[in-house]
Amino acid sequence: xxxxxxxxxxxxxxxxxxxxxxxxxxxxxxxxxxxxxxxxxxxxxxxxxxxxxxxxxxxxxxxxxxxxxxxxxxxxxxxxxxxxxxxxxxxxxxxxxxxxxxxxxxxxxxxxxxxxxxxxxxxxxxxxxxxxxxxxxxxxxxxxxxxxxxxxxxxxxxxxxxxxxxxxxxxxxxxxxxxxxxxxxxxxxxxxxxxxxxxxxxxxxxxxxxxxxxxxxxxxxxxxxxxxxxxxxxxxxxxxxxxxxxxxxxxxxxxxxxxx
Numbered sequence: 337x338x339x340x341x342x343x344x345x346x347x348x349x350x351x352x353x354x355x356x357x358x359x360x361x362x363x364x365x366x367x368x369x370x371x372x373x374x375x376x377x378x379x380x381x382x383x384x385x386x387x388x389x390x391x392x393x394x395x396x397x398x399x400x401x402x403x404x405x406x407x408x409x410x411x412x413x414x415x416x417x418x419x420x421x422x423x424x425x426x427x428x429x430x431x432x433x434x435x436x437x438x439x440x441x442x443x444x445x446x447x448x449x450x451x452x453x454x455x456x457x458x459x460x461x462x463x464x465x466x467x468x469x470x471x472x473x474x475x476x477x478x479x480x481x482x483x484x485x486x487x488x489x490x491x492x493x494x495x496x497x498x499x500x501x502x503x504x505x506x507x508x509x510x511x512x513x514x515x516x517x518x519x520x521x522x523x524x525x526x527x528x529x530x531x532x533x534x535x536x537x538x539x540x541x542x543x544x545x546x547x548x549x550x551x552x553x554x555x556x557x558x559x560x561x562x563x564x565x566x567x568x569x570x571x572x573x574x575x576x577x578x579x580x581x582x583x584x585x586x587x588x589x590x591x592x593x594x595x596x
Contacts, residue, residue, distance in 0.1 A: 337363070337365075337374070339372075339411070340402075340404050340406055340411055342402050342404055343372065343402050343404070343411060343413050346370070346401060346402065346413065347367055347370060347372070347413070350367050350368065351367075352365045352366055352367045352372070353365070353366050354366070355371075361375060361376070361379075361381070362374060362375035362381060363375070366416065367416065368416070369415065369416055370401060370413055370414065370415060370416055371398065371413075371414055371415075371416050371417075371532075372411070372412070372413050373410075373411075373412040373414075374409055374410070374411055374412075375409065375410050375412075376408065376409065376410065377405045377408055377409055377410045378410070379410075380465070380535065380536075381535045382410045382412075382535070383455070383535050383536070383537075384412070384533065384534045384535040384537070385400065385403050385410075385412060386454070386455065387455060387534040387535070387537040387538070388400055388414070388534055390453065390454060390455065391448075391534070391537070394448050395444060395445070395448060395530075395531060396444075396528075396529060396530035396531065397530060397531050397532070397534060398414035398415045398416070398417055398530075398532060399414060399415045400412065400413075400414050401413045401414055401415060417522050417529070417530045417532050418522070418524070418529065418530075419522040419523050419524045419525070419529045419530070420522065420523055420524075420525065421518060421519045421520075421521065421522060422434060422437055422438065422518040422519075422521045422522070422523060423518035423519050423552075423556050423561075425563070426525070427523060427525075428556060428557065428563075428565050428568065429565065431565070431567050431568045431569070431572070434553075434568065435572050435573060435575075435576035436576060437521070437523050437527075437528045438521065438549055438553075438573055438576065438577070439573070439576035439577045439578070440527070440528040441513075441516075441521050441528045441531070442516075442542075442545060442546070442549070442577050443577070444528065445510065445511050445512060445513055445516075445545065446510045446511065446542060448511035449511075450509055450510055450511045450539045453511055453538060453539050455537060455538030455539065456538055456539045456540075457512065457514060457536065457537075457538040457539065457540040457544070458540070459500065459504055459507075459541075459592060460501075460504075462592055462595065462596050463497055463500055463501060463592075463595070465596070466493070466497060466595035466596060467494070467497055469595075470493045470494055470497070470595075475493050475595070477493060480594045481590075481594065484496070484591070484594050493595065496591060496594065496595065497595065499591075500588070500591060500592055500595075503588065504588070505541075505584060505585050505588055507540075507541045508541050508542050508543070509539050509540065509541065509542075510539070510540075510541075510542045511537070511538070511539055512537065512538065512539070512540040512541070512542065512544050512545045513531060513534065513536070513537055513545050514534070514535070514536020514537045514538065514540070514544065514545075515533055515535070515536050515548065516544075516545035516546075516548045516549045516552070517548055517549065517551075517552035518552045518553070518556050519533075520532050520533045536596075541585070541589065542579070543582065543585040543586065543588070543589045544589050544592075544593075546573065546574070546577065546579060546585075546586070546589075547585070547586050547588075547589035547590045547593070548589070548590075548593060549573055550570045550571075550573050550574075550586065550590075551570075551590060551593075553568060553570040553573060554570045556568075557570070
């Protein structure tokens with residue numbers, strides 16, 4: 337891949353490997369000290385630049401080294417987060433530590449003053465974007481949970497959109513990550529050390545992160561990604577975070593994420 341001159345000056349001829357983890361359309365290149373994201377310009381994913389800029393000094397996030405838009409591409413070179421993802425086997429095998437780290441991460445997010453944040457993520461915004469994707473033929477139900485559509489579920493993606501509009505719960509606004517899953521959370525093995533992939537960050541209901549965190553624990557422990565961790569209970573996230581389980585909000589934000 338030919339890099340822009342501004343990036344080539346920094347990475348030179350250093351070796352890298354491509355990271356295929358996650359569902360992003362971006363090419364993610366991992367250098368020893370840097371991460372380079374290359375994606376189409378002007379997509380919602382590129383909002384991570386604004387999020388990381390605003391979060392500097394507020395939360396442990398990567399530092400932007402170079403950001404350039406050229407040739408229809410958005411090039412983002414940032415510092416590489418050190419430590420292990422929370423989905424690392426050494427963390428998953430210690431449920432107490434895993435839940436403590438996730439609770440620490442949640443409370444860090446919620447400690448950010450939301451009133452001054454320029455990024456607001458409303459359910460209506462998400463539903464409008466999903467509706468456009470569905471009508472333009474870009475939505476793929478195959479990426480959803482098996483029970484979301486079909487027998488026992490919704491008859492179509494548009495039926496889900498309408499249900500979510502009609503059943504929107506009251507909002508408890510806090511600063512949220514937007515994709516609060518284990519691969520986006522890092523630790524040094526003792527304490528929580530940082531967040532990555534902040535394209536969906538902004539003020540939203542705290543249950544957005546609680547719901548996605550719950551599902552990430554579930555799928556990383558039930559064999560969905562290979563290994564089974566029988567001592568991990570997703571419901572322990574609520575106890576660790578000090579938030580009573582709310583089945584209605586949990587279901588709502590899990591279903592809302594199916595469309596995004």
